[in-house]
Amino acid sequence: MALLKSNKVLYCLGNISPSLGVLSSRHSSWWGGVQMGPPDPILGVTEAFKKDTNPKKMNLGVGAYRDDQGKPFVLSCVRKAEALIAAKQVDKEYLPIGGLGEFNKACAQLAFGADNEVLKSGRNITVQTISGTGSLRIGANFLSRFHGGPRDVYLPKPSWGNHTPIFRDAGMQLKSYRYYDPSTCGFDFKGALDDISKIPEKSVILLHACAHNPTGVDPRPEQWKEIAEIVKQRQLLVFFDMAYQGFASGDIDRDAWAVRYFLEQGHNILLSQSFAKNMGLYGERVGGFTVVCNDAEEAKRVESQLKILIRPIYSNPPMNGARIAATILNTPELHSVWLEEVHGMANRIIKMREQLVAGLKKEGSSHNWNHVIDQIGMFCFTGLKPEQVERLSKEFSVYMTKDGRISMAGVTSGNVAYLAEGIHAVTK
Amino acid sequence: MSVFGEVPQAAPVAVFKLSQDFNNDQCPDKVNLGVGAYRTDEGQPWILPVVKKVEKIIVQDEKLNHEYLPILGLPEFRSAASKIALGDDSPAIQENRVGAVQCLGGTGALKMGAEFLRRFYNGNNNTKTPVYVSAPTWENHNAVFANAGFEDVRPYKYWDAEKRGLDLAGFLGDLESCPQHSIFVLHACAHNPTGTDPTQEQWKQIAEVMMRRKLFVFFDSAYQGFASGSLEKDAWAVRYFVSMGFEMFCAQSFSKNFGLYNERVGNLTIVARDVDNLKRVLSQMEKIVRTTWSNPPSQGARIVAATLNSPELFAEWKDNVKTMADRVLLMRAQLKAKLQALGTPGTWDHITEQIGMFSFTGLNPKQVEYMVKEKHIYLMASGRINMCGLTSKNINYVAESIHDTVTMVQ
Secondary structure (H helix, E strand, O other), X not given: OHHHHHHXXXXXXXXXXXXXXXXXXXXXXOOOOOOOOOOOHHHHHHHHHHHOOOOOOEEOOOOOOEOOOOOEOOOHHHHHHHHHHHHHOOOOOOOOOOOOHHHHHHHHHHHHOOOOXXXXXXXXXXXXXXXXXXXXXXXXXXXXXXXXXXXXXXXXXXXXXXXXXHHHHOOOEEEEEEOEEOOOOEEOHHHHHHHHOOOOOOOEEEEEOOOOOOOOOOOOHHHHHHHHHHHHHOOOEEEEEEOOOOOOOOOHHHHOHHHHHHHHOOOOOEEEEEOOOOOOOHHHOEXXXXXXXXXXXXXXXXXXXXXXXXXXXXXXXXXXXXXXXHHHHHOHHHHHHHHHHHHHHHHHHHHHHHHHHHHHHHHOOOOOOHHHHXXXXXXXXOOOOHHHHHHHHHHHOEEOOOOOEEEHHHOOOOOHHHHHHHHHHHHO | OOOOOOOOOOOOOHHHHHHHHHHHOOOOOOEEOOXXXXXXOOOOXXXXXXXXXXXXXXXXXXXXXXXXXXXXXXXXXXXXXXXXXXXXXXXXXXXXXXXXXEEEHXXXXXXXXXXXXXXXXXXXXXXXXXXXXXXXXXXXXXXXXXXXXXXXXXXXXXXXXXXXXXXXXXXXXXXXXXXXXXXXXXXXXXXXXXXXXXXXXXHHXXXXXXXXXXXXXXXXXXXXXXXXXXXXXHOHHHHHHHHOXXXXXXXXXXXXXXXXXXXXXXXXXXXXXXXXXXXXXXXXXXXXXXXXXXXXXXXXXXXXXXXXXXXHHHHHHHHHHHHHHHHHHHHHHHHHHHHHHHOOOOOOHHHHHOOOOEEEOOOOHHHHHHHHHHHOEXXXXXXXXXXXXXXXXOHHHHHHHHHHHHHHOO
């Protein structure tokens, strides 16, 4: 007890005089100088939500799908796959460093289309990763070690909050290109083209394949075409982040259109895929990382280096989720059920968007809320300002991140009217 | 022109290449003594009965979903896993100064610990702090620490090839002469690859020097329960160091003792001076986890947590672990006996003195090559064999082959 008390004194001393604190902290703990890490902004939303006792409270921070009762949704194709796997009693031997072969193959096919020339010529290497984060990290590490071009990775502004620290920790530098236009709550196409046309040659550009996180704003096909052209002119290395294939429009081919178009145009892309949302496999950590190479020989060399990168991080990836995903993708009946269920999830989101806009009109809002319907995927950039977000949490117990982003997954037919009421109240 | 035109072909990881070669070998008598995974007497992988039981429960539980775990992992897994290492009655746990990070296997736990140390130990981002790993050690130790940014990963004397045992004097010498604050990776039990552990008396000597010279203790515990058959016995060194007052890390793997290899179940146990330091450490661990894998996989952790937290299942698990440990001990005894009966040149006491899955046979690279090429018995170039690869059916062949090899090849 005395030891604990004296440490408190020493720590306080550290606040008054840093050097004094470090000296004495050394005696008591190696970690005296370790600062408290900053709280996660999204977790903060959930914490506040949990403490709130208002029965009408809504958590619109959560980036996980919820059904119309507000409950987590385990896809029936997942349950079926699990039953099949349980019956097989497969062993638990280590997977190869690159993961489950049948998963990797199916993962690439899903992204590119089964008849894609890239797959046929074997010039892609696809490895199983720890969901989307793990995939991005392996990709970042690979770039850091092998990319001969500039160290800069260009992210859209804004981008998923975790992109920046992932690339930074891997030793890359971050820059951005214009993307979201707050005046329209839409795509700043002119600004994006303008900025991209100035990116130094051979830099890395990160693109969200569909359902941009956090804005929900995606380029239209004609716009993607122009982006692809200018990216080619600048000789940029394209890194696609596809975390929502199927989840955005409800159609997996449609959501992969941009990725496939870039391939067609000859871009040898890097691609991160996640099955957290579109298969509801969040906690099983299922993802893939692909490098599209010039030929199969190059793919083999790249593969060998990816293994060298993976081994000192976690040796080899977890089996359970990959096996579930592979079973679904490779079993025709389960594959069809999955397509339907993904379609169902996307549809519910789209319906909620429509109902929210209808609700706001009903409330008598004079604002233009079309962006809520134009945006796509799980998230919606409402355009709400921080003060309005604050009011919503304090007066209505509706919780979202400060940037005005809401997760449509948290909206149900049971609470959408209340949400419209709240949003109208703080914006009229 | 390709951005990756200059990417060189990397050499394959030796132990996996060995398995590949074994798989491609057509000889019916072939034996795989390479990769460190348990095998039954039929030479098959073994899913622990308690694991089968728990998996069934999980699959049938409609209340369970696949939502994200917290960044640091499943709470009931983390606490149960740390208790396994430190003991139920651990004073450190009671003082609330023990925390944990669920990680992807033992590798992941080492990785998280290494990344944290590089950022926050011995100053900020001090990549020059020496990291000492045993000579020899698990081949991935070097890469884990080097990739975490440490520029100076060095060996400490450990294995005495001549006397086929621990080079204690050399080990203590390195502890005395190394730069202060150096980090030492210690094998908690069943040293990989030598199977040679310090005795309790020797651990006490090691601890004394490390405390006096302010060296950082980083235990790698991949075989708890698997080595002697007793969880407590295999955790003696870790618990002794905790009782001596060290702030330390212990990377735990549940790959072997739960047979959950491919579910990547690991735990980084952190023993801090007090709850305040622990809190800050964990908050920074979260940031490191977030940019590496965001949050860990749930399946394996659920299995382990359910098992450790149920008295019945826990007892069943200990029994399963003892089954594995006992079979290894039996193979050790029988291999030594057969080699002695054959009159194989050399002494073979080390086979039964060594502990755990591996044995450093003492075969040299030429002899190893002979074993692989002529006898189709696959073992690491270091002479390391996995005792689990031995069965009642192949042990005679292996003993005879070692006998031939040692006689024919010098």
